[in-house]
Amino acid sequence: MDFKKILFNLKPQLSLGFIFLLSFGIFFYLQPEARLIDPDSFYHTKLTTILRDWGILHEFPWTQSSLYRNIFTDYHLGYHLLLIPFLSIFHSDLLGIQVATIFFASLTITTVIWCLYRWRVPWWGIGALLLLTAEPLLFRLSLAKAPSIGVGAAILGYYLITQRRITWLFWWSWFFVWLYGAWPLLLVMAIVFIAVDSLSTLKSKEFVYNSLFKIVFEKVKVWIKQVFDNKNKKLLGVVLLGCLAGLVINPYFPTNIIYLKQLFTMALVAYHSFIGIGAEWYPPNVYFLLNGIAYLLIPWLLLTIISVANIKKQTNVSESTWILVLIFIFYTLRARRQVEYLVPFFVLSSALMWRDNWVLISNIKNWKVFYGWLPDWIRKKWVMILVAVYLLVVIPWGMVGSVLSVRKDLQGGYGFNVLRNAAGWLKNNTPANSIVFQSDWGTFPLLWYDNTHNLYLTGVDQTFMYEYDHEKHKLWVEVTKGKNNNPYNIAHDVFNASYYLLEKKFPAALVWINKDKRFKKVYQDSEVIIFAL
Numbered sequence: 001m002d003f004k005k006i007l008f009n010l011k012p013q014l015s016l017g018f019i020f021l022l023s024f025g026i027f028f029y030l031q032p033e034a035r036l037i038d039p040d041s042f043y044h045t046k047l048t049t050i051l052r053d054w055g056i057l058h059e060f061p062w063t064q065s066s067l068y069r070n071i072f073t074d075y076h077l078g079y080h081l082l083l084i085p086f087l088s089i090f091h092s093d094l095l096g097i098q099v100a101t102i103f104f105a106s107l108t109i110t111t112v113i114w115c116l117y118r119w120r121v122p123w124w125g126i127g128a129l130l131l132l133t134a135e136p137l138l139f140r141l142s143l144a145k146a147p148s149i150g151v152g153a154a155i156l157g158y159y160l161i162t163q164r165r166i167t168w169l170f171w172w173s174w175f176f177v178w179l180y181g182a183w184p185l186l187l188v189m190a191i192v193f194i195a196v197d198s199l200s201t202l203k204s205k206e207f208v209y210n211s212l213f214k215i216v217f218e219k220v221k222v223w224i225k226q227v228f229d230n231k232n233k234k235l236l237g238v239v240l241l242g243c244l245a246g247l248v249i250n251p252y253f254p255t256n257i258i259y260l261k262q263l264f265t266m267a268l269v270a271y272h273s274f275i276g277i278g279a280e281w282y283p284p285n286v287y288f289l290l291n292g293i294a295y296l297l298i299p300w301l302l303l304t305i306i307s308v309a310n311i312k313k314q315t316n317v318s319e320s321t322w323i324l325v326l327i328f329i330f331y332t333l334r335a336r337r338q339v340e341y342l343v344p345f346f347v348l349s350s351a352l353m354w355r356d357n358w359v360l361i362s363n364i365k366n367w368k369v370f371y372g373w374l375p376d377w378i379r380k381k382w383v384m385i386l387v388a389v390y391l392l393v394v395i396p397w398g399m400v401g402s403v404l405s406v407r408k409d410l411q412g413g414y415g416f417n418v419l420r421n422a423a424g425w426l427k428n429n430t431p432a433n434s435i436v437f438q439s440d441w442g443t444f445p446l447l448w449y450d451n452t453h454n455l456y457l458t459g460v461d462q463t464f465m466y467e468y469d470h471e472k473h474k475l476w477v478e479v480t481k482g483k484n485n486n487p488y489n490i491a492h493d494v495f496n497a498s499y500y501l502l503e504k505k506f507p508a509a510l511v512w513i514n515k516d517k518r519f520k521k522v523y524q525d526s527e528v529i530i531f532a533l
Helices: 003-009 011-029 040-053 077-089 093-118 125-129 134-141 148-164 166-179 186-204 212-227 230-248 255-266 286-309 316-334 335-354 357-361 364-373 381-409 420-429 441-450 464-467 470-480 489-494
Strands: 437-439 499-501 520-524 528-532
Touching: 003 499, 011 093, 011 125, 011 134, 040 077, 040 093, 040 441, 040 520, 077 093, 093 125, 093 134, 093 148, 093 212, 093 335, 125 335, 134 148, 134 286, 134 335, 134 381, 148 166, 148 186, 148 286, 148 316, 166 230, 166 357, 186 230, 230 255, 255 441, 286 335, 316 335, 335 357, 357 528, 420 499, 420 520, 420 528, 437 528, 441 499, 464 470, 470 489
Parallel strands: 437 499
Antiparallel strands: 499 528, 520 528
């Protein structure tokens, strides 16, 4: 099969359709059978079924020691609305969210490539190969969560910003606020683009002064004036108005405004340094990060060098995308989950620099000059053969290996039936709204998916419990880690729990439970022990 012909010579619509189908096939291959890698996926599935069957949920009593108890906001409402058709078609809600994830992830990949096509990047189809073999991105987009479509929506918003599509941008900003909690990213991208675009005036304007200080002062003055000209105020204003419309014309207004504080706090505060939170919010292992993005980072660095040497040919879109890469590098080093933006923007930035330097790169005379600069030992035949083998064999094999590695990583997680028996027992044998003390916050989505009959302590995000009540959070941590010798009084008196659910993989508190006869074992299976209090 001639993939070059398929990717470059057919009509763009057919090429994009092929890329979507290729993406769908790869993400279908990656999804494990009857398993979800992240417990949050059970939460999203349950919330979607409630939205479909009961309507919009305004109260969330199921986490009694969490901010959700008082200020619940579905800040992924748009995502959950999009999930409804998938969950309704299939016999299993959990299978439905898996299929939705495959579809959304494929749409995200296709959106990135569509942007490259619209930006007239030469050989734009190659971007699909880079994205579909980027291990960190494949893993993140394969999680049954909002980023599978949120990343693509953010990139499409960036495209609209760079094209100054004012009307579309207003409605898209509104939609993005409903879709995904990362909507402030649109404002960041708009500000970066405006700042860079305004610098174009300085490139064409001559400044003649005797003093370097006066030249710098005058350039800054002109730049600030350009930043606040009408077209830029209109661009930023429409993004801001769209976001405000999404917040105000929203079924969760005004609670969602109060909830914004927690969203911004989560983004700015390094919670991982003092409480246990989701793994995605921890800094990455730099070695594994570099290993996963090396073949994206190296071309980006090389193209950056070429672009600096050919700076006058660089466009505003290319330069603003390059700056956004730096921003995402910084945030990825703070929280590993941000790699879901870093990888696509690596591809976007490299592709745009490739486009801006295409005349230079495509000129065979420049390659001959470059070849002449190489040391004699590099130009030897055996070295050239090794380079060719590396490019034609090692790199493609590494790309295939990335896909296989992600598939292996996704085989863990949680089966569809995890904790189902325990949740069923609680539902059938305990009073309605009786509180269950959990030994781990990650068990909440699994229990809640099968049992809304009971109430629990915490879930979804541990920062919600910490911000709700620091002291209660501290006591809960001490009990679950076996550091408090009186778990009964804490669970029963402080948290008003009637039952204690202990996961066997977190047995630390069992040493104290076994010494206290007030704990009455009422249920046990291979996963948990339930005690009546």
